[in-house]
Amino acid sequence: MEATDIIKRIRKIEITTRNLVNELFSGEYHSLFKGQGLEFSEVREYQDGDSYRQIDWNVSARMGAPYIKKFEETRELNVFFLIDTSASTLFGTRHYLKSEMITEIAGVLSFSALSNNDKVGMLLFTDQIETYIPPRKGKKAALRLLRDILYHQPKGTGTDINMAVEYIYRLIKKRSIIFVISDFLDSDYENSLKLLARKHDVVALRVIDKAEMELPKAGLLQFSDPETGEKLTVNTSSEKIRTRYRELALQQQTALEERFKRNQIDLVTIHTDESYTKELMKFFKLRIKRKNR
Numbered sequence: 001m002e003a004t005d006i007i008k009r010i011r012k013i014e015i016t017t018r019n020l021v022n023e024l025f026s027g028e029y030h031s032l033f034k035g036q037g038l039e040f041s042e043v044r045e046y047q048d049g050d051s052y053r054q055i056d057w058n059v060s061a062r063m064g065a066p067y068i069k070k071f072e073e074t075r076e077l078n079v080f081f082l083i084d085t086s087a088s089t090l091f092g093t094r095h096y097l098k099s100e101m102i103t104e105i106a107g108v109l110s111f112s113a114l115s116n117n118d119k120v121g122m123l124l125f126t127d128q129i130e131t132y133i134p135p136r137k138g139k140k141a142a143l144r145l146l147r148d149i150l151y152h153q154p155k156g157t158g159t160d161i162n163m164a165v166e167y168i169y170r171l172i173k174k175r176s177i178i179f180v181i182s183d184f185l186d187s188d189y190e191n192s193l194k195l196l197a198r199k200h201d202v203v204a205l206r207v208i209d210k211a212e213m214e215l216p217k218a219g220l221l222q223f224s225d226p227e228t229g230e231k232l233t234v235n236t237s238s239e240k241i242r243t244r245y246r247e248l249a250l251q252q253q254t255a256l257e258e259r260f261k262r263n264q265i266d267l268v269t270i271h272t273d274e275s276y277t278k279e280l281m282k283f284f285k286l287r288i289k290r291k292n293r
Contacts, residue, residue, distance in 0.1 A: 013107045013146055043067050078135045078174055079113040080200075081106050081122045082164050083149065084182035085130055087157040087226035093211040094273035101207050101272050102181050103149045108280070109179060110142040120145060125164035126156030135176070158227045161189035169196050181205045183212075184256060185227075194263040203283075204260060204267045207276075213249045215242045 043059055046066035054068035083106060089099040096104075110120045114137065121135035122145050131148055135141075161182060168178065169192065178200045180193070196202055215236045223232045235241060253269070260267040268283045270276045 013104055043069055077113070077116075077118040078172070078176035079110070079118050079120050080135060080168065080172065080176050080178045081110070081120070081145070082168060082178060082180040082182075083122060083124050084126075084159060084161070085124045085149070085152060085154045086126045086159040086185075087154075088159065088183055088185050089207070090226060091212075092209050092272050094209065094271075096272040098183055098207045098209060098272055101270065101276060103146065105181060105205060105207070105270070105276050105280070106149060106179075107142070107146055108277070110145050113177075114139065114142050122148070123164060123168055124149065124152055124154075125160065125167075126154045127158030127160040127163070128156045129164065129167055130154055130156070132171075159186040161186045162192045165189060165192040165196050169199065172200070175200055177201045177203070179203050179205055181207065183208055190259055190263065193265065197263060197265050202265050204265055206256075206267060206269045207272065208269065209272045213246065213253070215245045217242065 043056055044067065046055065046060075046068050050068050056067050056069045059067040083102060085099070089097070089102060091098055092100070106122070113120050117137065119135035119137050120141050122131070122133045124130040124132075131152060133144065133148065136144075159182070161180070161184070165180070172178075178196065180202065182204075184204070184206050193202065193204075215234070218236050221234055221236050223234060224230070225232075257267060266283065266287065268279055270279045
């Protein structure tokens with residue numbers, strides 16, 4: 001991809017995602033992801049209605065009148081993206097490649113975070129650690145995330161979620177919101193993700209294509225695994241084969257959903273031919289409702 005094409009795509013994504021943030025996400029994001037504590041704001045004279053528990057007795061003794069300490073919510077958060085850039089994300093049969101939708105989702109969430117004065121950081125991974133960007137504030141931070149996702153040429157082709165999660169677990173000390181954005185075509189990462197969720201607020205965003213759930217009726221097709229290069233010819237005219245494929249795909253999806261539910265990690269599944277904004281809004285509203293019970 002030429003540099004001018006990269007710049008155009010970044011600009012297009014920035015405009016699209018900023019509009020979505022302004023119109024849809026800013027209030028929901030702020031309600032859903034609150035600050036992690038309280039910090040001292042001011043000392044002022046006691047007023048009717050104030051709690052006596054807030055009285056600062058040392059200051060009150062010096063001033064000869066009751067004074068209270070005021071605290072405000074610590075708003076600033078670290079928001080981190082673990083983004084799968086393996087070869088399987090370069091697939092798409094509808095409106096988007098999975099990688100393109102992943103980029104836009106990272107864009108809208110990073111601009112939502114920055115609009116709330118949070119810091120954003122990112123780790124790109126395949127079957128190796130590709131790129132790490134520490135959390136930073138400001139528009140430049142979000143634009144750099146988009147640029148690095150679009151510019152990056154992965155060294156690896158496979159997927160190792162366990163490695164990426166363990167890397168971030170060791171690296172990030174402050175409690176953060178961590179979005180893991182992947183197609184989750186991997187295995188043996190459940191335990192490490194469970195440990196990460198104990199330390200941080202983890203949200204899994206699964207981006208998949210409809211063709212990964214259901215074979216088209218298109219005669220003999222040759223399939224190639226983008227990560228391993230393995231090839232397979234399938235007769236998609238066979239109703240039996242298409243039915244079995246659909247059953248196995250649903251079984252895998254159900255098993256994945258059960259694993260995440262068991263470990264109390266939110267999982268949002270987004271299809272490349274559907275609106276990711278609709279799914280994100282549904283997730284935001286459901287989670288806010290759950291928190292307010």
